[in-house]
Amino acid sequence: MPNVDRRNFLKLVGAGGVGAGAGFMLSESRKHPVEHLVPYPVPPEEFSPGIATWYNSVCSMCSAGCGISVRTREGRAKKIEGNPAHPVSQGRLCALGQSGLQALYNPDRITGPLVRAGRRGEIEFDPTTWEESFAELANQLELMRTAGRGGGVALLTGGVRGHLASLLELFMGWLGSDQLLHYDFNHPATLYAANERFFGESNLPYYDIENSRYVLSFGADFIGHWLSPVHHGLGFGRSRQARDGDRGRFVQIEPRMSLTGAAADEWIAANPGTEGVLALGIARRIVDQGGYQGTDLDAWQAALDGYAPDAVAEQTGVLPDTVARLADSFAETQPGLAIGGGAPANHSNGVDALVAVNALNHLVGNIGVEGGVIFNPPPAFGPEASRHASLARMLELAEDARAGRIELLIVSNTNPVFNLPEASGFAEALADIPQIVSLSSFLDETTAHADLVLPSNTYLESWGDDTPSPGVGFRVGAVSQPVVEPLYDTRATGDIVLELAHRMGLDLAFPWPNMEEYLKYSWREVWSNGTPDPSIPDFDTFWTSVVRAGVWGDETRAPGGEFVPDAGVVEGIGVGAPEFAGAEGEFPYALHPYLSNGLHDGRGANLPWMQELPDALTGVVYGTWIELNPETADELGLSDGDVVAIESPAGAIEAPVLVYPAIMPGVVAMPIGQGHEEYGRYAEEHGVNPINVLAAETEPATGALAWAATRVRLVPTGGRADLVRVSGEARELGREIVQIADAGTPAAAVNAPAVAAAGAGAPGVRLASGARAAAGIDAPTAGAEAATANTRLNSIPITVVNT
Amino acid sequence: MSLIDDFLARWHEYRRPGYYEEFDYHWTMTVDLDRCTGCEACVTACQAENNTPIVGEDAIARGRHMQWMRIERYWEGEYPDVKLRAIPMFCQHCDAAPCETVCPVSATYHNQDGLNAQIYNRCIGTRSCAVYCPYEVRYFNYNNHHWDEPLDQQLNPDVSVREKGVMEKCTFCIQRIRQAKDAAKDDGRRRVQDGEVQPACVQTCPTEALVFGDRKDPDSAVSQMLGNERAYTVLEELNTDPSVVYLKKVDADAA
Amino acid sequence: MQRRHEDIKFADVNNDIVRSLVETGPRYYVTLAIAVLITLACFFFPWFYQLYYGIGAAGMNHPTVWGTYLASFIFWIGLSHSGTLLSCVLHITNSEWRKAMYRSAEAMTLFSLMVAAMMVMVHVGRPWFIHWALPYPNQMELWPNFRSPLMFDVMAITTYLTGSSIFIYMGSIPDFAAVRDRTTGWRHHMYVLLSLGWRGTDTEWHRLGWAYTFLAVLIIPLAVSVHSIVSWDFAMSIVPSLHQTIFAPYFVVGAIYSGTAGIVTVMFVLRKYMNFEHYITKVHFDNLGKLLLALSLIWTYINVVEVFTGWYSNDSAELESLRYKLFGFYAPLYWEMILFCAVAPLLLISKRFRTSFVPMLILSIAINIGMYTERFLIVGTSLSRQYLPDSWGVYVPSLVEISILVGSIAMFCTLFLIFVKIFPSVSIYEVKETLPAPDEGKTQWQATH
Numbered sequence A: 001m002p003n004v005d006r007r008n009f010l011k012l013v014g015a016g017g018v019g020a021g022a023g024f025m026l027s028e029s030r031k032h033p034v035e036h037l038v039p040y041p042v043p044p045e046e047f048s049p050g051i052a053t054w055y056n057s058v059c060s061m062c063s064a065g066c067g068i069s070v071r072t073r074e075g076r077a078k079k080i081e082g083n084p085a086h087p088v089s090q091g092r093l094c095a096l097g098q099s100g101l102q103a104l105y106n107p108d109r110i111t112g113p114l115v116r117a118g119r120r121g122e123i124e125f126d127p128t129t130w131e132e133s134f135a136e137l138a139n140q141l142e143l144m145r146t147a148g149r150g151g152g153v154a155l156l157t158g159g160v161r162g163h164l165a166s167l168l169e170l171f172m173g174w175l176g177s178d179q180l181l182h183y184d185f186n187h188p189a190t191l192y193a194a195n196e197r198f199f200g201e202s203n204l205p206y207y208d209i210e211n212s213r214y215v216l217s218f219g220a221d222f223i224g225h226w227l228s229p230v231h232h233g234l235g236f237g238r239s240r241q242a243r244d245g246d247r248g249r250f251v252q253i254e255p256r257m258s259l260t261g262a263a264a265d266e267w268i269a270a271n272p273g274t275e276g277v278l279a280l281g282i283a284r285r286i287v288d289q290g291g292y293q294g295t296d297l298d299a300w301q302a303a304l305d306g307y308a309p310d311a312v313a314e315q316t317g318v319l320p321d322t323v324a325r326l327a328d329s330f331a332e333t334q335p336g337l338a339i340g341g342g343a344p345a346n347h348s349n350g351v352d353a354l355v356a357v358n359a360l361n362h363l364v365g366n367i368g369v370e371g372g373v374i375f376n377p378p379p380a381f382g383p384e385a386s387r388h389a390s391l392a393r394m395l396e397l398a399e400d401a402r403a404g405r406i407e408l409l410i411v412s413n414t415n416p417v418f419n420l421p422e423a424s425g426f427a428e429a430l431a432d433i434p435q436i437v438s439l440s441s442f443l444d445e446t447t448a449h450a451d452l453v454l455p456s457n458t459y460l461e462s463w464g465d466d467t468p469s470p471g472v473g474f475r476v477g478a479v480s481q482p483v484v485e486p487l488y489d490t491r492a493t494g495d496i497v498l499e500l501a502h503r504m505g506l507d508l509a510f511p512w513p514n515m516e517e518y519l520k521y522s523w524r525e526v527w528s529n530g531t532p533d534p535s536i537p538d539f540d541t542f543w544t545s546v547v548r549a550g551v552w553g554d555e556t557r558a559p560g561g562e563f564v565p566d567a568g569v570v571e572g573i574g575v576g577a578p579e580f581a582g583a584e585g586e587f588p589y590a591l592h593p594y595l596s597n598g599l600h601d602g603r604g605a606n607l608p609w610m611q612e613l614p615d616a617l618t619g620v621v622y623g624t625w626i627e628l629n630p631e632t633a634d635e636l637g638l639s640d641g642d643v644v645a646i647e648s649p650a651g652a653i654e655a656p657v658l659v660y661p662a663i664m665p666g667v668v669a670m671p672i673g674q675g676h677e678e679y680g681r682y683a684e685e686h687g688v689n690p691i692n693v694l695a696a697e698t699e700p701a702t703g704a705l706a707w708a709a710t711r712v713r714l715v716p717t718g719g720r721a722d723l724v725r726v727s728g729e730a731r732e733l734g735r736e737i738v739q740i741a742d743a744g745t746p747a748a749a750v751n752a753p754a755v756a757a758a759g760a761g762a763p764g765v766r767l768a769s770g771a772r773a774a775a776g777i778d779a780p781t782a783g784a785e786a787a788t789a790n791t792r793l794n795s796i797p798i799t800v801v802n803t
Numbered sequence B: 001m002s003l004i005d006d007f008l009a010r011w012h013e014y015r016r017p018g019y020y021e022e023f024d025y026h027w028t029m030t031v032d033l034d035r036c037t038g039c040e041a042c043v044t045a046c047q048a049e050n051n052t053p054i055v056g057e058d059a060i061a062r063g064r065h066m067q068w069m070r071i072e073r074y075w076e077g078e079y080p081d082v083k084l085r086a087i088p089m090f091c092q093h094c095d096a097a098p099c100e101t102v103c104p105v106s107a108t109y110h111n112q113d114g115l116n117a118q119i120y121n122r123c124i125g126t127r128s129c130a131v132y133c134p135y136e137v138r139y140f141n142y143n144n145h146h147w148d149e150p151l152d153q154q155l156n157p158d159v160s161v162r163e164k165g166v167m168e169k170c171t172f173c174i175q176r177i178r179q180a181k182d183a184a185k186d187d188g189r190r191r192v193q194d195g196e197v198q199p200a201c202v203q204t205c206p207t208e209a210l211v212f213g214d215r216k217d218p219d220s221a222v223s224q225m226l227g228n229e230r231a232y233t234v235l236e237e238l239n240t241d242p243s244v245v246y247l248k249k250v251d252a253d254a255a
Numbered sequence C: 001m002q003r004r005h006e007d008i009k010f011a012d013v014n015n016d017i018v019r020s021l022v023e024t025g026p027r028y029y030v031t032l033a034i035a036v037l038i039t040l041a042c043f044f045f046p047w048f049y050q051l052y053y054g055i056g057a058a059g060m061n062h063p064t065v066w067g068t069y070l071a072s073f074i075f076w077i078g079l080s081h082s083g084t085l086l087s088c089v090l091h092i093t094n095s096e097w098r099k100a101m102y103r104s105a106e107a108m109t110l111f112s113l114m115v116a117a118m119m120v121m122v123h124v125g126r127p128w129f130i131h132w133a134l135p136y137p138n139q140m141e142l143w144p145n146f147r148s149p150l151m152f153d154v155m156a157i158t159t160y161l162t163g164s165s166i167f168i169y170m171g172s173i174p175d176f177a178a179v180r181d182r183t184t185g186w187r188h189h190m191y192v193l194l195s196l197g198w199r200g201t202d203t204e205w206h207r208l209g210w211a212y213t214f215l216a217v218l219i220i221p222l223a224v225s226v227h228s229i230v231s232w233d234f235a236m237s238i239v240p241s242l243h244q245t246i247f248a249p250y251f252v253v254g255a256i257y258s259g260t261a262g263i264v265t266v267m268f269v270l271r272k273y274m275n276f277e278h279y280i281t282k283v284h285f286d287n288l289g290k291l292l293l294a295l296s297l298i299w300t301y302i303n304v305v306e307v308f309t310g311w312y313s314n315d316s317a318e319l320e321s322l323r324y325k326l327f328g329f330y331a332p333l334y335w336e337m338i339l340f341c342a343v344a345p346l347l348l349i350s351k352r353f354r355t356s357f358v359p360m361l362i363l364s365i366a367i368n369i370g371m372y373t374e375r376f377l378i379v380g381t382s383l384s385r386q387y388l389p390d391s392w393g394v395y396v397p398s399l400v401e402i403s404i405l406v407g408s409i410a411m412f413c414t415l416f417l418i419f420v421k422i423f424p425s426v427s428i429y430e431v432k433e434t435l436p437a438p439d440e441g442k443t444q445w446q447a448t449h
């Protein structure tokens, strides 16, 4: 049994409280930490030993922004489940999201502020105090600001949304610096650009997979990790089995079978980087067959002129028959959905390819319709302009650093030293920055370069809010509340920024004592902009109900209407040949890196559950491998476990071979996520980081890292490394373990039956009711019901504090 | 004579398979393979809920992983016509469970709800149940497990942490079933209603591939699933009569 | 001086055998010390480590949850078979040649049963709760599971152990008395107790004879049942290649086979090191050799049947099991077993071979190595290849397991070494029955004193 010392236990107990009550309780307890013994006969009102309390919040393990309900017992978080009221996750969660607990309780967390004691890049720090750190840092910032050198401050964060993003903008604005960058390896920059170009709308649209009958995915591993995997999973399941006699069909086009490819009905490997060409080949067939009758038909015909079946087949390696079949069935089966992401989106022609995919949706009339592409309204709050940094922008920052234009770099919750190719020179450029401050919960590779480490809370200990992206076609805002008292001497990022502002004397500009107050202040605006509702007389009621429900929304969907792309857009349609770093002769294999299911872009590597989660397709744990087509392996005389050097124009790494039955010959694939040099005991010394051999190739339109555009050669080292796998023989041997039915079988149309039955009108199960729950109008009930739904799911009595 | 009669009566009772002729509840899970993507969210959910340990790389290399829920992967065909068939595999709660007959101390037995129960503190660790289980879903504690502090704080207080020498496996999240039954009792109701209890894996499955409920309730979601013509049980020929029923994966291109 | 069996005089018997009990040379002590040391170092030390660390100290895994400990268990149970069983059969059939060897053969039974019981302790995850497998009345009204073949095992083995202990003890009473009468000091007191006041009256002899025969008849089915029941631990599972009706006879034959080979080994050692050359003779080796040959043929037949049935089933799981056994990871062991247990014993056709001591010793050891392999393969190959291919795995014994195997042999030797100093390891009175009656007068008596 866990060994918990009484003091901590009781401190944690102080975090008790239900729903909104928790919030107030927490802020109070933070000011006056409960350190005295709480005699059991008279427990705190909100806290009953042995009884679980649930808090709704938001998952921050990836950028999807799923709603979560965290089960706590005796002041400790015990389990994270999906918030049934949240329209994105609808009660469900992915593996990574559930492992958030292990970020919170990670033994390698930073427990208090640190100052550098050794050389940069090495983990050698001395403890310091917040007081000292704040005093020095605020002093430095204020000096720079007043001296007009504020522009020398750069703030580099991970993907941030909502009011924290606004706060950072405000802060940097006051400093007079425009060096505010969000860097996220997986940020779909090319998708934003392609949507901007084609739709004139840079937001991500909502891909209504649930109601779609035909999903044609160009490389988007939407079930594995792309954009919003949990929501896509719901859509996938329902599209498959919710409609009797009308099972959704999924076609996946990618050089290496992903989780989505494995779940699809059809998996087609096109030459890497030519997926956009294939999309246009399909488009041309649709137009040729008279499937498109728009007024700009001529323009389309002209634009698609170069994509005749033979030319497309020549480039993509996909037979003309297949192209025709795909085109015909896609045009026939309405509503359908074409989506693009993953490798094709991150190639040298990524934006063009995604525009081509968008075009497909337009040609068959799938835009603005249920089961197709639905535009999201602008986010309910948060900054308007995206601060997401492309590789080009990061290189600019590096350049500024080298030129001495960056005096102080604050890095928060992002790990570019791990997530940028070595060839980018970013890590070296850090050496030219006089002062680096890291706001992080973990000593990762980037934090290793910091001079001052201000440990941040995990999301389970912080206040925040979020506007999920992509949304669900209507406006959604979610509030993230602390579910436990901070474990260590750490602070939330927002609180650190506010404290710095206060110490810089910017109290007037930052009148809020802490992040929670800032949120409440900001949400007043959300409240007053929302639909007025007589049942919610004042803001406090509204706020309490939102915090309790964890989510708020406005279920009006943007009107569908006609969508007509600009003439110029149609003219500009076309996908060039992909450009690779490395000549084919010298580097015969296209390297296909992919995000692993548990480790994501590497952030999950310090979570033991994720390290031990067998890779969804190969069953490997704790390692990195390189996947080869059986034929390729034969040619090279390699078999499972043979170590090869993977050499690209940008570098070399070594990894054991894993013969993978579903990858094109000529392509080799490697999972991203391992190969950490720092980042704690669970992450270190496992595998290698394939990002290190990527060339710093960019997609020209966005400057985004074209991570699928590096070629490599394989040099057997003669070494052997046994891959640790949980799976044995991967063939069924006629034992009929997974049995197969014909297409005609009736659907088992039971959607989330248990939740639906339990809640008896509980929100969040179906999209529509989820929307209603999320809508501000009946938020108090929604909140209560959300809690009840959860409670009933687990049948744990819940104490509801009525504020 | 009454002694003998008594003995015979007891013997008769004893000889009944699974002890219970009729269950109070008949908990059943269905797995729709046409929905399941093999995403493994259920694997982590189970690990989080049931305090299954982190065993480490070496232990996994030695074949000692402990996750009660696992996804089995079977490939079919050769490139390019290759398909992956994934199937969640966990205790099937067989009504004619081979694991139960072999346990010399009845540490694993069939309970009144049709569950294959595992009593950790009765288990002496012969591992025979794991040999007898054809689904390979029993996991043995080859050593004591350790959670680096403060990871131990995430342990579910409703589930015991197993010690070395003890067998463990999926329990259908019996702690949740218990709580649901207690709550139903406290409410003055007689039975747990459909949907009031969801095991952790079912709760989280993003594709809603898993459905759990009482088969004795003809209106329950799970009963409806059982009526689907795709329903089958794995290794049916062994007559273990599992309480986990799979729904066949659909091959859209099959005739 | 080499004597022929026929030349042995009644008194010689007493002298020789009592001498084996009381005259202990340094060689014995050194051997005993080595055996004890190996037992401690190779059995108990690793076992205690395993108790501390968990069964993980061994190489077992998912899906091969059974390993060498269980293989050793079957092996030792098997070895126990020939002793008492053979002795009983030969007693009932009045085989003369039995008489010089049955005592040590029975001891072998006893000690291999004890070692087998130890292997169970080593095998289970929580041996400190092993008593839960015994049906004892308790407040909680918790009983073992009588449907479990493991439970049958517990019953069968304890019964067999009890039966054979009584059998060997009862048969030794007159000898204890004989020794009692010729020893002094603590030994005398010990044998006074052990001989239960035996005076050698006609009534006593009569009753002993009756009871002895009665027990012999009782023990035969018991012994057969023991290994049948051990086989049910496996055969009552539905593991491909274990779920076989032939398993009971297979195990029984295998047990007698390895037990008989074990007797040959023990006979050789006793003959050589206890100076029993004139009691244990070529006749014994010849007869045991014939028996071994017959057993080897039956054993081979059963193996062929086993393979054929598997192949004929045309069932994916059975076929894979079979393929794996014959050609998979452990195939070298399989063929080693065939060589040692099916091919090599064909040499026994030759009488010259059967009556040569050293070749017989080598063959008997080879047979037991082969038989150990058989037990290992039963566990290893079957569990590695079950129904769900995704769960296949390979099992390799760890150092701890190998050490415990070695230690268990040392433990057996230790027990035997202690035995030979307490029990007359060759039956005094029954050997005398095989000798010509002594002449009248004292000459011969004097001659030998």
Ligand SMILES: Nc1nc2c(c(=O)[nH]1)N[C@H]1C(S)=C(S)[C@@H](COP(=O)(O)OP(=O)(O)OC[C@H]3O[C@@H](n4cnc5c(=O)[nH]c(N)nc54)[C@H](O)[C@@H]3O)O[C@H]1N2
Pocket: none
């Ligand atoms: N013989 C006998 N039997 C009785 C009774 C009797 O008087 N005599 N009384 C009956 C009554 S009224 C009762 S209430 C029950 C009580 O029965 P139990 O619940 O068995 O009570 P105890 O044996 O007092 O304590 C249980 C265990 O709690 C441990 N413990 C103590 N403090 C802590 C703690 O802080 N945390 C944890 N986890 N464990 C702790 C103790 O070491 C002990 O092992 O017994 C009943 N049975």
Ligand code: SF4
Pocket: A059, A060, A061, A062, A063, A064, A065, A066, A089, A093, A094, A095, A096, A097, A098, A228, A229, A230
């Ligand atoms: S998809 Fe992302 S946000 Fe949703 S649960 Fe998984 S990690 Fe969390």
Ligand code: SF4
Pocket: B035, B036, B037, B038, B039, B040, B041, B042, B043, B071, B088, B204, B205, B206, B207, B208, B209, B210
């Ligand atoms: S969570 Fe659901 S979809 Fe994912 S592997 Fe488990 S059962 Fe399949």
Ligand code: SF4
Pocket: B090, B091, B092, B093, B094, B097, B098, B099, B100, B116, B132, B133, B134, B135, B136, B137, B138, B169, B240
């Ligand atoms: S699946 Fe295995 S462990 Fe579960 S009840 Fe059936 S036989 Fe027993």
Ligand code: SF4
Pocket: B102, B103, B104, B105, B106, B107, B108, B122, B123, B124, B125, B126, B127, B128, B129, B130, B166, B167
């Ligand atoms: S390992 Fe435990 S549960 Fe399994 S058979 Fe042995 S005692 Fe019973």
Ligand code: SF4
Pocket: B045, B046, B047, B049, B050, B068, B069, B090, B169, B170, B171, B172, B173, B174, B199, B200, B201, B202
């Ligand atoms: S029912 Fe519970 S114990 Fe069983 S696999 Fe699912 S989560 Fe694990």
